[in-house]
Amino acid sequence: MKDKSRNVHITTGRYDMQGHTIMRVGHQDLISRLLPFGNFGGGPDLKRVARLIVFHYAGRPLLTLWLWIRARRSR
Amino acid sequence: MRFISAPPGLQPRVSASVHTFQRLPALIHAIREGLDEVDTISFDIFDTLLIRRNHHPDDLKWATARYLARRAKAAGRPWSRDRIQRLRNKVEAMHRRRAGRTHPDREACYPAFMADTLRIIFREAADDVLLQEVTDYELSIESAFLVARGDLLDLVRDLKAAGKQVLAISDMYLPATHLRLLLDRAGFTGLVDEVFSSADVLKAKASGAAWPRVQAALGLEPARWLHVGDNPISDGTSPAQFGIRAMVLRDTAELHRYTLSRTYAECAEARPFWRGRLAQQWMLPLEKENAPVPELYAIGYQYFGPMLCAFIQQVAEQALAKGVKRVYFLSREGEILRDIWKKTIPSMYAGSDKIPTDHYLYVSRMALAGAACAHQGLSYAHALIAFLPATNRDFRDLCRVYNLDVAPLRPFLKKHGLAEDTPMSRWHPGWSRAHLVRLCQLTENDAEFQEEVRRQARPANDALQAYLTSEGFFEEGPVALVDIGWLGTIQRFLHEAIRHRPDAPALHGQVLACSGGYPFPYSEKNQLNGFFFDYKKFNFAGSLVLYAQELFEETTRAHHPGLMAYGPDPEKGFHLLFRDPDDPCSINEREQSAYFAPLQQGIRDAAERYAPAMAVLGYEAKEWKPWLNVQTVNRIAFPRTHEVEILTRIHHLDDFASTRDKPVRANRALLRLWNRPLWQLRWWPWIRPYHYLKHAVHWLRT
Numbered sequence: 001m002k003d004k005s006r007n008v009h010i011t012t013g014r015y016d017m018q019g020h021t022i023m024r025v026g027h028q029d030l031i032s033r034l035l036p037f038g039n040f041g042g043g044p045d046l047k048r049v050a051r052l053i054v055f056h057y058a059g060r061p062l063l064t065l066w067l068w069i070r071a072r073r074s075r
Numbered sequence: 076m077r078f079i080s081a082p083p084g085l086q087p088r089v090s091a092s093v094h095t096f097q098r099l100p101a102l103i104h105a106i107r108e109g110l111d112e113v114d115t116i117s118f119d120i121f122d123t124l125l126i127r128r129n130h131h132p133d134d135l136k137w138a139t140a141r142y143l144a145r146r147a148k149a150a151g152r153p154w155s156r157d158r159i160q161r162l163r164n165k166v167e168a169m170h171r172r173r174a175g176r177t178h179p180d181r182e183a184c185y186p187a188f189m190a191d192t193l194r195i196i197f198r199e200a201a202d203d204v205l206l207q208e209v210t211d212y213e214l215s216i217e218s219a220f221l222v223a224r225g226d227l228l229d230l231v232r233d234l235k236a237a238g239k240q241v242l243a244i245s246d247m248y249l250p251a252t253h254l255r256l257l258l259d260r261a262g263f264t265g266l267v268d269e270v271f272s273s274a275d276v277l278k279a280k281a282s283g284a285a286w287p288r289v290q291a292a293l294g295l296e297p298a299r300w301l302h303v304g305d306n307p308i309s310d311g312t313s314p315a316q317f318g319i320r321a322m323v324l325r326d327t328a329e330l331h332r333y334t335l336s337r338t339y340a341e342c343a344e345a346r347p348f349w350r351g352r353l354a355q356q357w358m359l360p361l362e363k364e365n366a367p368v369p370e371l372y373a374i375g376y377q378y379f380g381p382m383l384c385a386f387i388q389q390v391a392e393q394a395l396a397k398g399v400k401r402v403y404f405l406s407r408e409g410e411i412l413r414d415i416w417k418k419t420i421p422s423m424y425a426g427s428d429k430i431p432t433d434h435y436l437y438v439s440r441m442a443l444a445g446a447a448c449a450h451q452g453l454s455y456a457h458a459l460i461a462f463l464p465a466t467n468r469d470f471r472d473l474c475r476v477y478n479l480d481v482a483p484l485r486p487f488l489k490k491h492g493l494a495e496d497t498p499m500s501r502w503h504p505g506w507s508r509a510h511l512v513r514l515c516q517l518t519e520n521d522a523e524f525q526e527e528v529r530r531q532a533r534p535a536n537d538a539l540q541a542y543l544t545s546e547g548f549f550e551e552g553p554v555a556l557v558d559i560g561w562l563g564t565i566q567r568f569l570h571e572a573i574r575h576r577p578d579a580p581a582l583h584g585q586v587l588a589c590s591g592g593y594p595f596p597y598s599e600k601n602q603l604n605g606f607f608f609d610y611k612k613f614n615f616a617g618s619l620v621l622y623a624q625e626l627f628e629e630t631t632r633a634h635h636p637g638l639m640a641y642g643p644d645p646e647k648g649f650h651l652l653f654r655d656p657d658d659p660c661s662i663n664e665r666e667q668s669a670y671f672a673p674l675q676q677g678i679r680d681a682a683e684r685y686a687p688a689m690a691v692l693g694y695e696a697k698e699w700k701p702w703l704n705v706q707t708v709n710r711i712a713f714p715r716t717h718e719v720e721i722l723t724r725i726h727h728l729d730d731f732a733s734t735r736d737k738p739v740r741a742n743r744a745l746l747r748l749w750n751r752p753l754w755q756l757r758w759w760p761w762i763r764p765y766h767y768l769k770h771a772v773h774w775l776r777t
Contacts (some may be wrong), residue, residue, distance in 0.1 A: 005673070005721045007367040010376055015332045017377055019370075019718075020706060028709055034589040036769065040616070041702045048342045048349070056336055057216050059331045062258075067097065067325060 014056045023053045088538065093311040093321045093765035102324050103230050106303065109666075113320070115295050116234055117242035118227070119280075119304030120254060120270075124243060125261055126223045128331060128357045128692070132335035136160060136667040138216045138690040142211065145426035147196055152198055156693075166192045167248070174275050180279035185248045186210070216252060223261040225363035231266045231292055243287060244271045244302070246279040246309060269293065280309040286317040303369035310715040327579050332361075336577045350694055351702025355381060357691075358684040369671070370721055375674035378710055379630055380681025383587070387415045388608040388689065390557050390585045391424060394431045394605070398427050399583060400551040403436045405765060408559040410435065410633035410676055418682040423690050431555065437651050443568035446641060449536030452525030453477060455518040457571075459511075460564060460593065462500040464732035466743035469503075470495045472733050478640060479531050485525040491517045502741040538570055538641035541611030541648030553581040559631055561587045561590040561624055563603045570601045587627065588620045606696070607703065616704035619712045622766075623749045626722055627713075630675065634668045637730060712748070712770075713763050724748055 008018050016022055032040070037070045054062075096102040106116070118124050121132070129135070140160040166608060170188040175181040193201035236240050243263075247252055251272040258267055271289055278284035297318035304310020304323060311323040339356045342349035355377065359365075366481040368376075394402055404413040416433050447457065450456065457604050461467055470488060474481040475494075481495055488494060491513045498506040499514060517524055534543040548554065556566050566584040573579045581600040589595075589605030597603065608617030620627060636654040644650040655663050710718060737745075748756075748766040755762055 003520045005425065008370055008373050009365050009367055010373050011361065011365045015335050015354060015356075015359070017359065018373055020377060020709060024709055027704065028510055028713070030706065031713075032501065035764070042348055042701075043348050044348050044705075045342075045346055047461040051339060052335075052342070055331075057333055059334055060327055063330045064097065067327065068328075071095075 014059070016056050022049065022056050025049060026053060076199050093307075093323060095307070095317045095323045095325055096309070097325055097327050097328055099324060099328070099441065100295070101425065102209065102322055103304070105227055105322060106230065106301070107233075107319075109301070110234075110237065110239070112299070113239070113301040114299040115242060115301070115304070115403070116320075117244050117289070117300065117307065118231075119302075119310050120243050120245040120258065120303040121247065122223070122329065123303060123310075124227055124263065125257065127225055127362065128220045128222065128336075128359070128361065128688075130333040130340065132689055135213075136221060137693060138687070139163075139213045141207065141690065141693055142212050142426045143193075143196065143564065145424065146205075146209075147429040148503055149426065150200060150600070152196060153530075158197065159192075162195060163188075163192050172444045174277045175344060176488065178277040179282040179284045179550040180246075180273060180277060181275045182246070182277040182279055183248045184250060184274040184277070185213075185249065185253065186219070188248070191539040193394070193715045203354045210253070214249075214256060215422070216687055216690060217249075218257055218260045219684070220357075220691070221257055221261050222763055223263065228262055228266075228363075235266055238294075240293075241267050242269050242289065242293075244285060244522060245297060246281055246285075248272040250274045252407060262364070268368065280304075280306075280313055280367060280589065281701075283313045283316055286319065292318075299321070304772065310593050334372060347733045348701045349697060350692070351381065351385075351491060351699040354685070354688045354692055357688045358681065361749045366449055368677070371671065372673040372677040372712075374718070374722070375630070375677025376681045377677075378706050379627075379674065380678040381685060381699065382607065382706075383412060383415055383483040383631070383678060384419055384682050384689075384694045385699040385703065386585075386587050387389035387412060388423065388605045389429070389556075389775050390414070392696060393583065393585060394426070394555050395429055397553065397555075397583060398429075399553050399555045400431050401434060401546070402431045402555040402557060403434045403546075405556055405558040405565055406437045406439065406638060407433065407633035407635065408631040409557055410635075411631050411678060412559075412613060414679055415682045418679065419686040419689075422686040423689075428488065436548075436556075437542075437567055437638050438569065439730060440564050440568065441476070441478070441651075442638045442640050443565060443572060444476050444731075445532050445540070446535040446539040447477075447568035447571035448528050449476055449572065450529065451571060453479075453518055453528045455515045456594070456596075457568075458514060458518050461731065463562075463593065465500065465737045466589050466732045467736050468496075468498055468733070470497065470499065473499070477521065477532070478529075478535065483527055483531075484524065487517060487521055487527070491521070493517065496681050502738045503537070504738075506712075516692075534643045538643050539572055540563070541644075542641055542651070545647070548573075549576070549578045549580060551580075555583045555585055557585050558587075559587040559627055560586040560605070561621070562593045563589065563595045564593075566601070566603060568598060571595070588617065588624075588648075590624075592619055607700070607707075612699075613706075615771070615774060616708055617700070619707050619770070622711050622747055623722075626749065629667060630671050630722075632664070632668065632671075636664070714748075714756075716753055719749060719756055720753055755758050 010018050011020050012021065025044060029046060029049055031046050094105065124410045137160065140156040143159045144154055144156040167183050170183040171181040174183065186206065190206050193205055193209065197205060231241055242256065243258060247254065247270060251270040254272050256271045258270065271285065273279035273285060276288060278288050288293065300324065301320045302310060302314040307323050311321045313319045332690050336356055339349060339353040343353040390402065412435055413435055420430060458473055461473040469483060470493065485495065493510065493513050497510050500506060545548065558565060563584055563586065566582055570582055582602065584607050586603065586604035588608040589603055589610060589673040591610030595603055608614055608620055636656055638651055639654050642650045642652050746765065751762065
């Protein structure tokens, strides 16, 4: 049996789950508006998905900027 | 590098620099650069040497509150976890106020305030042993949530190798002995010379009272001392005032991680959907734990692991609710499920005196099918089970499945107009409904046929009962049977084999998914429930696991060969007959097991992190379902081609199926997404929605 599995980091650099990132959740949430997918406990809520996408993908630069602004104000 | 100005009221006595860093590599570089100028390096512990998987340290106290609630319940004192948590906070606050009267800092000491808390809850039963047990539990949860910062661990090793004195100093309610334990468990064993905690003498870094104390204890020279921490005041301005060089790490990466954890916690509070995701965020490997792993391991860790852990949690919840004292995990999928039980349940339900004992039972459909006929004979419903696999065709297959000798049964077949090669499966040419009518007459009306079946099945049944007796099966009332799924045939046969006994226990079957593809004989003493999917309760997303049943079986199967039969033994009363290891099927299974070993390791490692996460969050198993449903839709109904490629293997052994090829008609009718060629998955864009809608129509109609 040929092993086609690659090596990956489970936690991505954006602190997301490798293979099931927030983008995949958001993508599925969009599809679920057309296809009935079943019981998702009220669903993820698009606003929350969008917020998490921003935090996962742009969180670090935004926080760096926030710390920089705070430091400048405290001088 | 920037200087952080002292807050109002804190005027520097001795000038010393404070440098702030936003990235750990920059901090480590700066420490290494200035090593010649210092003899002692002290580190803050929390958020510096050690980081937490969650964002708020107080969350962990809930695990202890739940633990104490269970202990109190066992001791006959009905204290809820909320009440205990409120009491603990109140007692801790009182200790802090009291300390504030005599010391510059409002510090508290865990052994002191926890002893007071326990005295209020348990009264005279609160002793040192109880305090030690509670402390051990709290430290085990703390440990599970703490991870050493890999680069700092390497740095500390280098510092020790360079002959520097390394200290750890923390403003924390845990005394130094407890902090030392946490550091050791995180990998700092032998690397830290001294640990100081504000809890011991109620002098903290924040007020600056800790520094003279440490200096006096070790005779340090502040000018040759460097302190590293994350708090601009406690670890920056405060040591700088004492003349200690200070470096402050305001790590944006960590801030990012904490922000995400906080956001997931807020989402989980508002929407059940995010609860499983929050738990998984806290289960993510960090720092050096997050080394590259095979993709199969990652899938086991992220999907199969949490799903099976939630299933086992549900088994425990049901067992506790129904007063079940013994849980039997059925081979072979039961081996990994039992491992999960051992890694999760004792820790999640610590303090409870009602946790059932776990046992492993060697069973298989092949071994039980024959033994099930010893008292009631071969019923028509059981006979039809033999023809569920499309490769089984005639009476010879039925005899193979039920371990019957066909020769003595030929006259009965002949009497009912049947032959041993008469097709009885609708997938095979020559099949007619009339054949099944005759089979029904044979099994329902022919007493001599049933007598012969019973005679042949009796030795296997006697051996089975001897085996079950040796496993304590009949000793403590109702038992839980845990298996992966799907029809409950193992439980059906087991129930049939023992139900004549007056001491036969009630069977509470728990399976991951209960497909209901074949009617199950429910009764008061024979119950079957599916966790992720149960056909009795509509859960469409859950039904998607039936897309790839073989996948769930193969990925959870134990490495030992399958059981073939229960044989009589003059001494023990039974012996277990396993499949020959040199059998081609066994060889294929071994190869398959070796392939899926990383995935199984991922499942086991996920269980290690599942228990503390759930002990803190306190979710019930069912609260995982929305998130597991999402993952199932994504990974099973809409998988990436590469996921199917690495998860689909060619060797699947159905022990009931014969070795003949599946008829073409059956192959076509039973074609599933996961059996499709990879090129179709890759290039046919509508293949997934097509199968999804086909599945939806099927389930909505049934």
